[in-house]
Amino acid sequence: MCEGNGSAVTQFFILGFKNLENFKISLFFMFxxxxxxILLGNLFIITLVSASHHLNVPMYLFLRNLSVADILFTTNIMPNMLYVIVTGGGDISITGCFIQYYVFCSSTFTQSLILTVMAFDRYVAICHPLRYAPIMSHKLCQHLIFWPWAICFVLFPIEVASLFQLTFCGSNIIEHFFCDYSPILVIASSDTSTVQTEDFIFSISLTLVPFVVITISYFCIVFSILKITSIAGRWKAFSTCSAHLTTIFIFYVTQITIYIFPVGEDTFYAKTVKSLLYTVLTPFINPIIYSMRNHEIKRALQQLIYRKSKTTTHPRFP
Incomplete structure (x- = not known):
């Protein structure tokens, strides 16, 4: 309950990109x-992997799920962000804000676990190529796809339930472009220690631990690549990991510096830029780097176009 004459906050005001009113039209159309x-690129990956038998292998099945997580992640944030940009800020109910935060956390940590699964897949493929097929069986792949989604979407209602126990009596302004953890806790009037503890445990378990697992996997991969005698063989092995490494670098560096080990006191703009790196840039570049740097994706696209053109040129009649 709010003490004195303070009244309980019933909705939040998302500030968005303050002091950039002169650029709001440009920002709107850019985003x-x-x-x-982002939608077209990730839908392209999903459609191509689903339609091509050549891509029906673990690495691309994991990539398809990463694209689904990217679409869910950005659709949860960007439409409302566009509205906030145009209006110079926007109201959101407390329930709506916490739901956005729930979907944000669940899809973010699902991405983290899927990236870890993809690193494990590359580790087995490069370090144990002769055992790849029996290890990465269809049953194991189903589990590796199912559990990242299940774990994250089942765990985070716990933290959201704790958020609903908080009291908001003073300011209702969220100094961010979406409902994120720190801006919500800054304006809370009650004790936030429970939420902070839960969030720290989840962040360590679902961000830092996966990052350590990925790092160890890639140390093993590098050692295996260095044992390859031919330069062409080394380059081919490394090229299968380059897109994944690029995504990992952007995703985890921003996640860890914002949520686990923040460096100093970031300004509003520094936090905004960091958040944009993983909320906008990563989902945007994922389809590009996986498409442009992957020969199997290009080959599957060419075959799909060839089949479509052949069907159009020689239609089947009943």
Whole structure:
């Protein structure tokens, strides 16, 4: 309950990008274009992997799920962000804010676990190539796809339930472009220690631990690649990991510096730029780097176009 004459906050005001009113039209169309490209790029990956038998292998099945998580992640944030940009800020109910935070956390940590699964897949493929097929069996792949989604979407209602126990009596302004952890806790009037403890445990378990696992996997991969005698063989092995490494670098560096080990007191703009790196940039570049740097994706696309053109040129009649 709020003490004195203070009244309980019933809705939040998302501030968005303050002091950038003169650029709001440019920002709107830039982020709208990026959002459309994110949807098209990730839908392209999902469609191509689903339609091509050549891509029906673990690495691309994991990539398809990463694209699904990217779409869910950005669709949860960017449409409302576009509205906030145009209006110079926007109201959101407390329930709506916490739901956005729940979907944000669940999809973010699902991405983290899927990236870990993809690192494990590359480790087995490069370090144990002769045992790849029996290890990465269809049953194991189903589990590796199912559990990242299940774990994250089942765990985070615990933290959201704790958020609903908080009291908000003073300011209702969220100094961010979406409902994130730190801006919510800053304006809370009650004790936030329970939420902070839960969030720290989840962040360590689902961000730092996966990052350590990925790092160890890639140390083993590098050692295996260095044992390859031919330069062409080394380059081929490394090229299968380059896109994944790029995504990992952007995703985990921003996650860890913002949520686990923040460096100093970031300004509003520094936090905004860091958040944009993983909320916008990572989902945007994922389809690009996986498509442009992957010969199997290009080959599957060419075969799909060839089949479509052949069907159009020689239609089947009943």
């Amino acid at each position: 709208l274009l990026i959002y459309i490209l």
